[in-house]
Every structure is written in C-alpha cells, then in structure tokens.
Amino acid sequence: MVNHVVVIGGSYCGLGITHRLLKNRSRIPDLKVTLISKNSHLYWNIASIRAIIPGVVKFDELLQPIEPGLAQYGPGNAEFVVGSATGVDATAKTVKVATAEGDRDVPYDYLVIATGAGCSDESMPWKADGTYEEILDSIKKMGEKVKAAxxxxxxxxxxxxxxxxxxxxxxxxxxxxxxxxxxxxxxxxxxxxxxxxxxxxxxxxxxxxxxxxxxxxxxxxxxxxxxxxxxxxxxxDLYLGTTGLTPNSSFLPKDFLQPNKFIDVDEHFRVRTAENVWALGDVVSRPNAAYLHTDPQSAGVAKNIEAAIAKRPQQIVKSMPFxxxxxxxxxxxxxxxxxxxxxxxxxxxxxxxxxxxxxxxxxxxxxxxx
Missing domain, CATH: 3.50.50.60 (FAD/NAD(P)-binding domain)
Structure with missing residues (x-):
C-alpha cells in the first residue's frame, strides 16, 4: 500500500520536506511524494531586494526550475504538479488543484501545507507568492520604476x-x-x-x-x-511597501485557521483539527516569519511524517536554539x-x-x- 505524502508549496519549506522524505525513502515503505506548487520555479526571494536593481542579479539564478531536481527520484516516487491549491477536503483526504490543464483532485494519506504568505501590498515582489511568469514580470517592472525614480x-x-x-x-x-x-x-x-x-x-x-x-x-x-x-x-516618485504579511490560507477549511488566518498547529506542527496534516513556515509564522526557521521546521516535520507512517510518537519540532x-x-x-x-x-x-x-x-x- 502506497504511503502518499502531498506537499503544498514549492518554496524553502516545501522543498525541504519533499527532498528529505525522498532521500530517505529506503526506510519509508512504499513512499510517494507529490509536490504541488503555483510556481514552476523556486524563487530565491531573499535576493528580491537586490533583484529589483537592473542588471545586478541574474534571473536564472533567482528563479530556478523545480522539476529537474525531482526527476532523480523516478516518476513512481515523486510527482510535481504546477497549479494552485483551491481547496482541501480533510474528510475525503483530497486537495483540489487548479492547473493549466484543468481542475484535478489529488488524494493524500499525509498532507503538508507550506504555502507561505504574501505581501499585504500584492504589487510588491518580496514574497514567493505567484507563478513564475508573474514574479519575473513583477521584478522587471519594478526594476524599470526604480531606475526612473x-x-x-x-x-x-x-x-x-x-x-x-x-x-x-x-x-x-x-x-x-x-x-x-x-x-x-x-x-x-x-x-x-x-x-x-x-x-x-x-x-x-x-x-x-x-x-x-x-x-x-x-x-x-x-x-x-x-x-x-x-x-x-x-x-x-516611487512608493515601496514592506509591511504586513497575508497568509496563503484562503483555500483551507476554516477550522484549520486561527482568527488571524495563520494555520493553528501544535508543538509537533500538526494542524490541531485534522488527522495527518502538518503545516510550517510563513503560513504558520511560529515563532515568526523568517527564513532561519525554515530548515529546522522542515527537518522536524519530515521526521514526524516518517514517525506517523511507522506509527511512532510525534516529536516536538524545535526552531533555532537562539x-x-x-x-x-x-x-x-x-x-x-x-x-x-x-x-x-x-x-x-x-x-x-x-x-x-x-x-x-x-x-x-x-x-x-x-
């Protein structure tokens, strides 16, 4: 019986979970991981503040295609779906995804939500919230405005x-x-x-x-x-907003969320109201939204998914020690x-x-x- 892990979000946390699980598939029986991402590319948004200065950052380094990295694991072990998650049915254990080919339902046994957060001002390119084409276009247009101002x-x-x-x-x-x-x-x-x-x-x-x-x-x-x-x-001449985050959680059941729309998780980073569902990164913002938390969180959640498959107890997910x-x-x-x-x-x-x-x-x- 296949243990199907579905990861929503192709940025730092989502890729961390996906690769960690697939690299350790020899000890996880019948594992398949499906990664769902709105963006076909990883956007290294840490460099966004430099990328809007024309000619300083190479776009092919800033945005790199995700699929080639997953091909090494084989089609039966890894699948990459480019599309936007539009709904989660925690009872039926399915994720509804809007793709260029149409809507599809992706079934899961274990679900990870790492969809991040967007800027309160959607015209700003500081976060990985958009398709490859949208982000690249936003950076280029912002560069033109910066140059002229x-x-x-x-x-x-x-x-x-x-x-x-x-x-x-x-x-x-x-x-x-x-x-x-x-x-x-x-x-x-x-x-x-x-x-x-x-x-x-x-x-x-x-x-x-x-x-x-x-x-x-x-x-x-x-x-x-x-x-x-x-x-x-x-x-x-040019107004640039850098305040406020809006969690990318509008497609989720309301009982997954806190009043501020960030996902409500326990110390194991499991969603409190759902079975075998975890969330991490900016869409949780625990203890806050920061790149430094992404690696320890993805390591901890990957271990907890492996533990859940093996029917072992969950472990507390720790962030940076300082x-x-x-x-x-x-x-x-x-x-x-x-x-x-x-x-x-x-x-x-x-x-x-x-x-x-x-x-x-x-x-x-x-x-x-x-």
Whole structure:
C-alpha cells in the first residue's frame, strides 16, 4: 500500500520536506511524494531586494526550475504538479488543484501545507507568492520604476525595509531614499537596531521613525502622494511597501485557521483539527516569519511524517536554539546579532550581504542542501 505524502508549496519549506522524505525513502515503505506548487520555479526571494536593481542579479539564478531536481527520484516516487491549491477536503483526504490543464483532485494519506504568505501590498515582489511568469514580470517592472525614480519612499522599518533602502542607496547615490518606520526604533527595537541604523545613515538613507503612512494617492504625473499619520504629506516618485504579511490560507477549511488566518498547529506542527496534516513556515509564522526557521521546521516535520507512517510518537519540532538577525546593508557591509552576540560588519557581509545566499538555490533544487 502506497504511503502518499502531498506537499503544498514549492518554496524553502516545501522543498525541504519533499527532498528529505525522498532521500530517505529506503526506510519509508512504499513512499510517494507529490509536490504541488503555483510556481514552476523556486524563487530565491531573499535576493528580491537586490533583484529589483537592473542588471545586478541574474534571473536564472533567482528563479530556478523545480522539476529537474525531482526527476532523480523516478516518476513512481515523486510527482510535481504546477497549479494552485483551491481547496482541501480533510474528510475525503483530497486537495483540489487548479492547473493549466484543468481542475484535478489529488488524494493524500499525509498532507503538508507550506504555502507561505504574501505581501499585504500584492504589487510588491518580496514574497514567493505567484507563478513564475508573474514574479519575473513583477521584478522587471519594478526594476524599470526604480531606475526612473529620483525620490523613493520605503514604508516599513523591519528587515526588508532596512535591506531594501540600503540596496537602493548603495547602487544609486544620486537618488533620495526615505525609510519610514512606524515604531520608535528600526527592527521593532531589536538589540541590533542601532547598529543597523548606523549602517543605513552611512549610506545616506533618510530615516524617519514613529511615522506611519496612512494613505497613498497616485497623482496625474505618476508620482505618489503619501499622507502620514502626523498630518504631513510626502510626494515621492516611487512608493515601496514592506509591511504586513497575508497568509496563503484562503483555500483551507476554516477550522484549520486561527482568527488571524495563520494555520493553528501544535508543538509537533500538526494542524490541531485534522488527522495527518502538518503545516510550517510563513503560513504558520511560529515563532515568526523568517527564513532561519525554515530548515529546522522542515527537518522536524519530515521526521514526524516518517514517525506517523511507522506509527511512532510525534516529536516536538524545535526552531533555532537562539534568536538571530543578520541584515545586509548593501553589497559590502551588514549588521546584526547571533543571540546576544553582535555580528561584525564583515561577518554580516560574509553570511548574507555578499550574495544574499543565492548560490544556495541550486542545492535546494537538487536536494544536496539536505
């Protein structure tokens, strides 16, 4: 009897689960894994903040096809379905998928939901939420806007906003880059906030804290009028929002979800209201939405699926043993911390800023990362 695992979501967590299970199929009897992904490619969205600068990032490195990496396991062991999950029937144990060829129902014995989250502003390309064509088109169009703009306003003083403002000022010394943070300190007052702010100031980013964008209006000349919470009005050539995440969970049964629409899981990352269903990554955002959590979570969930097949007890899924933040501030510097230990600029550059880890994408595709 086939043990059919269906994974929804072809980004970091989904690929981590898929490859981990398939690489260990010798100890999992009669295993088949089906990966369902809206995007035919892995989008290394960590590099999105650099990819919108024309000519800096190669698109064939940023977006790499998923299917060739699964072909190594054979058609009877792995299947790749390009399409959008539109529904889950937990009683019948099926996933409804809209594909280019039409709708189909994919049956499962074990289900993993790793659909991530999208940007609150859907026009922004920071998250892996869309098809290959949609994401590539979004990045190219954003690059054209960035190149043409003289004044750029970035809303959101979190990691994405800080890194984006740094990338833009690093590349374009002749552009005015304004970073608006709704909180009194960047990165919500994290211990690394002062060091990150210092790097941004060196680059010439204009930082305004405790200021929120209340509304925006596109003017007849194409510029954007931004009304701020303090009553001021700001006119900018290009408005880039980096705040807010919307979990990609609208296709799921309501009893899978918390009131905020993120999936409700237990300490084993099992969905509380369903049998043999797990969820992880940004669609759960536990303890928060961050790339650093994806690997330990996918490792833990893969072990729990294997345990469920073998009828062994579930194990608690652990995340990073300490909190960390590493912020790239351009292509030759950075700042951050590992636990309570500050990260020197050269180390932040080596860990992240140098390439934004885009060289790892190939290992996610072929499974050698695991």
């Amino acid at each position: 003289k004044h750029i306003t970035i809303v959101g003083g979190g990691s994405t906003g800080c890194e984006l403002s740094a990338e833009l000022r690093y590349e374009f010394k002749d552009k005015t880059v304004v970073l608006l943070s709704g909180t009194p300190e960047l990165i919500s007052g994290d211990a690394a906030a002062k060091a990150i702010e210092k790097e941004l100031v060196k680059l010439g980013v204009e930082i305004r804290k405790s200021v929120r964008a209340e509304s925006t209006t596109v003017l007849p000349d194409g510029r954007t009028e931004v009304k701020l919470g303090n009553g001021e009005t700001l006119i900018t 909190s960390a933040i590493v912020c790239a501030t351009g292509r030759d510097r950075g700042a951050g911390r590992l636990g309570i230990v500050p990260v020197p600029s050269f180390m932040a550059w080596a860990l992240k800023g140098r390439t934004l880890s885009i060289e790892r994408a190939a290992s996610y595709i072929n499974g050698s990362h695991w």
